[in-house]
Structures are given as structure tokens and as C-alpha cells.
Amino acid sequence: MLDILKSPVLTFQDFLFLALRSLRNVTKKPIYWRDILMQMDTIGVGSLPIVALIGAFSGIVMTLQMSRALATYGATSQTGQVVSISIVRELGPVLTALLIAGRNASGIASELGSMKVTEQIDAMRALGTDPIQKLVVPRLVATAIMQPLLTTIADFVGLLGGLLIAVTIIGNTTSQYWNSAIDVLELNDIVQGLSKPFVFAIIIALVGCFYGLRTAGGTQGVGRATTQAVVVSSVWVFVIDVLITQIFVSLH
């Protein structure tokens, strides 16, 4: 029984060591600004089209589904309220995080994994650079900055998608939809909606880097590391989501 637990516990311990070292190094010099900007471009700007697309469709589907339930109670005027709370608190952060996990955790793991199997990570260390500082910190900082921004954009585009359905199919007016959507949002919702992507970003970047840096076994190992990074970071997104939601529910 203990032998079965040994491997995941050791893996988690290694992950914690990497996480602590990386978070501690964020303020340490040298800071590789060029790498941070390049990663912000790859992770942020590169993910923008797909995040906006998924945001719009989630808003549309959400509104279509809710309209039937709301019509039962004659409360279709509250469409904006329901869509707004669902998207800002939950759908926006989680769907964006899953997209970033699929797109960037995999990208980070495969890039770092390829570097590991071709001895570029060892070369970096031998030639005077700390791979945590040069590779992990820029990816961590870039994801932590860009993911809340992407989530905000996804939320907004989702609300626009909801507006489209609310006006054309449900029969709300534009001002009715926006007033309902904006008025219902409290500070708690906004903080929840922005703190979640920030924490998810840290998890996604660190998991991607962790599996990339521990890649072994050639190109097959790179494939395995990539898959593990996506699966593990996606699972962690849901686990952390439950924890953060519970904290905010308790605070409310």
C-alpha cells in the first residue's frame, strides 16, 4: 500500500520544491524581461482568438439554456443577471483555464521536454544560467499576468454572446440586459472572477514546467510529459476551483 503511494507523494514533493524555488526566484535577479515579453506574446496574444471564440459560444449556449428555465418562472428579464454571474464567477475563469492548460501547459511541457532530452537544460546550467530563472520564471510570470486579462476578455465576449441571444431570441432590450447583468455583480464576484485565473495560471505554468523539466526517455518521453501536463493541470484547475469557490461562499 505504502509503495503505491510513494511515487505520487514523491512527485508531489518534487513539484512543491519546484514551485517554491520558482516563486522565490520571481523577485530575484537576473530578470529575463525579453523572455517574459516573448512568453506574454505566445501565451496571451496567441491564445486570444480561441479564448474569445470559446467565450462567445459559452455565453450564447448559456443564455439559450437559461432562457427556457427563466421563461417557466416568467423571469426572462433577469437573463443578464444569470448569465453575468455564471460567466464571471465560474465559466469564464474555468473555460479559459482549460484552454490555457490545453494550449500552453502542453506547449511549455513539450518545449522544455525537448530541451531536456537534447541536453540543452544541462548545457544551460553548465554555461552559467539557472533554468528556473531563465525558463520557469518567465513562463510563470507571463501566464500569471496574461490569464486574468484573457479571462476578462472571455467574460466580456461571453456577455456579448448572451446579449445577442437575449435581444434576438428572448426579446430583452439591450439596456435591460446590461442593467441586469452589471447590477447583480458585487465586489465578491469580481474578486472571485479575477483571483481564480491568477491561481489557475500559477498552477498551469508550474505543472507545464514541472513535467517538461522531468522529461526522460527521448521523444516518447516528450509526448508523455505533454499529456501529463495537460491532464494534471486540468484536474488541478477543477480542484482549486472548488476550494476558491468554497472560500468565497464562506466569506459572503
Place this chain on the structure above:
Amino acid sequence: MPDSILRYEDVTLEFDGKPALQRTNLEIFSGETYVLFGAAGSGKTVLLKLAMGLLQPTSGRVFLLGNDISRMPESQLFGIRAEAGILFQEGGLFDSLTIAENVSYPLFNQKSLRVPIDQIGQRVQESLDFVELGHTLDKFPSELSGGMRRRVGIARASVTNPKLLLYDSPTAGLDPITAHTIMSLIIKQRDTAKTTTVLASHRYQDGSMAANYVWDDRKKDVVRAAPDGNFASLRTTFLVMDQGRIAFRGTQEELESSTDPYMSQFVLKQVPPVPFSGIPGTRHIQADR
């Protein structure tokens, strides 16, 4: 007695409880050449990576230039690593950087070297000229052949003028002509900069060349240091590794006279071939371009 530059004291290294290196004792002396043979997985790469502090021993101690690097934090290791260079088996070139950027990387990043910025370009050019690749500054590693990438690796490892150079299977996977070129460059580097050299290889010819040939600057070529049929005494020690242990250490003559079946597998009992021609500007390098 020459200075000790690298010392392994009872070093054991395990991966997931499996030993990769077992209670190894070895001392590398300044100005000497060490040829390391062994089957795949016998511990050659591990031994070299331990020397650079890229791996930490499970037990025992490693001293590089008198410093115990066995448990040293990464931040302190950087200064000591600047005194040694390593050519990785896979080359280890950064594929997102140009050749010039790859070779200048240690000069920019090894802060203890304190290389003035305005001298870096010249040092990079000299180092690439040394391996006859001065024309590839703006190319990327993917645009070069396997042999050329190894030569860039040699340029990058030697650009800091290290006291110790470690070569991990520098000729693995190369055709005989390119392998010969790489070995000529290693000998040239060893003899012109008087660098202590540790060479891990599968090919007996590599060890035999390192032990019997010297760089002749007048001829711009490697030449035999002893008449055909005789072994040259070029301060070369042969080591054979077997399952994480050093199973043999001695001269080339002693290795060739060993009756042990494992040792015999690494010995090719024939006079090393006369080099095709020297470097630079020779036809085998031209062919590699």
C-alpha cells in the same frame, strides 16, 4: 606531481534506488588526458556530469579545482563551472539561438569570467575559426550537419579557455571522416591550450588517437608522436567502466594486453590510421561543410 584538478572520493550515484555509479575513486591531474571507455549505461556520462555538478552524488564527494561540489547550491556552482567546459553527447546547442549566440552564451552568462562586452564578438569569431566554422555565425543549429554541430559544441565549450574539458562521446553517430575531424580538433584544443582532457567514447580509435597523436602547428595537422607500431607516452590514462565501476585504469599498452573479455571488446588491435589530412582547410572538413 601535477596538480589535481578533479577528484572523486568514494562516489555513489543512484537513480530510483538503482546504482549508476558505485563507490568510484578517481583523480584527474592537470595537463593529462583521460580516455573513458565503457558500454552504454556503464556510467560514463554520469561521471562527466558529476564533475560539472550537474548531478549530485548519493554518497561520496566530488572535488573540482579543490572545491567540494557534492552538495554545493546551484548559485555557487556557476563560478566553479566557468573553469570547466563540457561537450554533451547530443551537442546541447540551443536551437532557438544562432551559432554566434550559442558560442557567446557562456561569455555573457558566466559572470565570474568578467569578459568585457566589446571583446565577446572577437572571442566568438576566434573560437569558431578554431573549429573552421567562422562563416556560420548567423546560422541556426538546425541548418548545420551533425559533425558541424559537434564542432560548434567544441567552440562553445572552449571559448572560456577552461582548465578542464570533458567530451561525452564526441564522435557518436558520426561517419569515420567526420569523427576523425572531431578528434583532430580535440587534440588541437588539448595541445594548443594545454587543457586537461577527459574523453568518453565507444570508439577505440578515438582513445588511440588521443594517446598517440599531437597537434603540429607548423603542419596544421595532427601527427603521430611515436614511430608506427610504438605507443607514444602522451600522459594518457585509459579507463574502462563496467556497470558503474571503473573496471580498468592504466596505459594503452596495459589495456591492449588485458585478457579480460569485457576489456578486450573495447580494444581494436591495429595501428591507428594515418590521418587523411590536417585542419584547417582540408578536404574532410570541406566535405563536412
